[in-house]
Amino acid sequence: MKVLVVKTSSLGDVIHTLPALSDATKAIPGISFDWVVEDSFQDIPALHPNVQRVVPVSVRRWRKNFWKYRAEIKASIRDIQADEYDAVIDAQGLIKSAFFTRYAKGKRYGLSKTSCREPLAALAYQYKVDVAKGQHAIDRVRQLFAKSLGYDVPSNFFSYGLNKASISDSSGLEAPYLVFLHGTTWESKHWPNEYWQTLISLATAKGFNIYLPWGNEFEKTRADELSRLSEKAYVLKRSSVKQLAEILMNASGVVGVDSGLAHLTAACETPSVTIYGSTSADLTGTMGEKNACLQTNFACSPCLKKVCCYNQQTTVTPACYQTLPADLVWQNLVELMV
Numbered sequence: 001m002k003v004l005v006v007k008t009s010s011l012g013d014v015i016h017t018l019p020a021l022s023d024a025t026k027a028i029p030g031i032s033f034d035w036v037v038e039d040s041f042q043d044i045p046a047l048h049p050n051v052q053r054v055v056p057v058s059v060r061r062w063r064k065n066f067w068k069y070r071a072e073i074k075a076s077i078r079d080i081q082a083d084e085y086d087a088v089i090d091a092q093g094l095i096k097s098a099f100f101t102r103y104a105k106g107k108r109y110g111l112s113k114t115s116c117r118e119p120l121a122a123l124a125y126q127y128k129v130d131v132a133k134g135q136h137a138i139d140r141v142r143q144l145f146a147k148s149l150g151y152d153v154p155s156n157f158f159s160y161g162l163n164k165a166s167i168s169d170s171s172g173l174e175a176p177y178l179v180f181l182h183g184t185t186w187e188s189k190h191w192p193n194e195y196w197q198t199l200i201s202l203a204t205a206k207g208f209n210i211y212l213p214w215g216n217e218f219e220k221t222r223a224d225e226l227s228r229l230s231e232k233a234y235v236l237k238r239s240s241v242k243q244l245a246e247i248l249m250n251a252s253g254v255v256g257v258d259s260g261l262a263h264l265t266a267a268c269e270t271p272s273v274t275i276y277g278s279t280s281a282d283l284t285g286t287m288g289e290k291n292a293c294l295q296t297n298f299a300c301s302p303c304l305k306k307v308c309c310y311n312q313q314t315t316v317t318p319a320c321y322q323t324l325p326a327d328l329v330w331q332n333l334v335e336l337m338v
Contacts, residue, residue, distance in 0.1 A: 001031045002083070003149070005045075006101045007091040008059055009038040011241070011260025012284065015160070015267050016137045017091050018048055020145035022161035025050045027151035036080060036100050043242035044264075049163040055079045059096055077103050089148050090125065091141050093117050098124035109148035137284050160267040160288075167246050177209040178333075179248060181256030181265070182226070183219035186306040188278035189258050191324075192316040196226055198326035199255065204232040208252065211236050213244060213261070253337045255329060266291040271336035273329055277320045278303050292332050296320035 003024070007017045014037060024031055032052045035045040039056035046054050057076050062069045077100075085106030090097045093116030101108055102124040112128040113119035122128050131143045139153075146153045182196055200210050210233040212223040220235070227233045239247065241264070248254060248265045254272040256262035258279045265272045266288035274286040274293050280302040281293035295302070298320035300310060308318035315322050 001028055001086045001149075003031065003033050004080070004083075004085045004088045004104050004106060005033050005035045005091055006089065006097045006104070007035070007037060008057060008097055008100070009041060011041055011044070012263040013092065013137070014038075014041050014044050015260070015263040016284075017141050018044075018160040018162070018267060019138055019158060020091070020141045021048055021050060022159040023142055023154060023157070024145050024149055024151070025161065026154060026157060027146075028149060031149075034083065034085070036097075041241060043240065043245070047162045047167070047242075047245065049161065053083075057100065076100075080104050087148060089145060090121065091144060093121050095121050097121065101125065109144075111144060134283075136282070136287065138287055158287075158289075160269075162245075162249075162267055164249065167242075167249050171243070171247050171250065173211060173247065173250070174209050175250070176207065176252045177211055178203050179211050179213065179251045179254045179256075179265075180226075181254060181259055181261045182212065182222060183215055183261075184257045184259040186278060188303070188306055188308045188318050190318070191257050191275050191277075192318075192321055193222065193226070194316065195321065195324075195326040195329070197229055199330055200226060200229050200233050202326065202330045204230045208232070209234065211247065211251075213239060213247075253333050255333055262286050271333065273333045273336070275321075275324055275329065277301055277318055277324070278305055278308070280304075290336050292336060294324050294329065294332060297323045 033050055034053040035051055036055045037045055039058050042054045042056045045051045080103055088104040088106040088108045090101040090110035093111040095118050098121035108125045109127045110125035112130045113122040115131045129144055129147045131140050142153050213236045214220040214223045223235045227235045248270055249268040251270050254265045254270055257275050262274045263286050266286040271290045277296045281295050285293040301320040310319040
């Protein structure tokens with residue numbers, strides 16, 4: 001059986017889809033997948049052993065000037081139509097993913113208009129699947145695949161299915177090391193710098209080297225500032241998603257805020273703590289055997305706002321993080337690394 005998966009972005013959402021592929025692989029012998037994904041995330045599907053072909057698209061770039069890139073868009077559509085499939089599953093439920101799904105050759109499956117985020121997307125599917133909202137994103141995708149392909153979601157099995165043999169330890173980093181994922185998109189998701197400073201002190205005192213990745217100049221500046229606290233704290237070179245997967249998989253432990261790289265860490269099965277303040281771990285939190293999600297305990301958390309609006313006296317900003325100080329985070333990570 002050959003299935004085309006359409007899940008273009010973002011990094012965390014792409015990773016959320018991997019357990020569904022593992023479920024299907026377990027239930028249907030010989031199944032294989034092709035995957036349509038944003039080019040910046042194409043390394044992730046390739047890490048699953050049952051993904052045969054990755055079809056990269058560049059929606060984030062194309063939407064800035066559709067006419068300028070129309071030749072590229074047509075070429076990507078031709079790539080999608082290069083094979084015929086037993087099933088085409090839109091695992092995203094957005095108009096942009098439905099656009100690609102509509103062009104694919106095969107029976108088209110996707111969330112019903114009451115189940116997906118953008119109801120118009122359901123018009124692209126021949127088979128519309130009802131999946132209850134209010135569940136974790138990973139659970140919803142697993143149910144979508146199970147209902148589309150005709151099996152039951154396994155109750156005692158959960159695996160991202162990463163092919164660890166394909167990820168070498170060639171980073172050259174000095175073990176034992178921890179990775180601190182300090183970067184994220186919203187201002188309100190940022191754990192206070194003073195807490196990162198304390199965490200670095202706690203970790204280096206126990207003999208760990210600390211590595212700090214970054215994805216833009218703002219994050220690079222913060223990483224540089226944090227690295228100056230200790231001769232055992234280092235700023236990583238700018239790395240690809242595949243390189244970061246290698247680094248995360250071989251780390252002793254990871255601490256991160258709500259970000260795609262935190263989800264990648266969970267998929268790598270590395271001991272890790274993910275910190276949630278303005279966002280909630282209930283529906284999109286990191287999930288894994290060696291992963292712990294720490295949610296702030298504060299009156300207005302999770303507020304789901306990009307900027308903290310708390311205007312009362314507080315010891316840190318954003319205010320909710322005062323309920324998740326560095327020593328508590330460190331304690332949870334140590335317990336996972338045992």
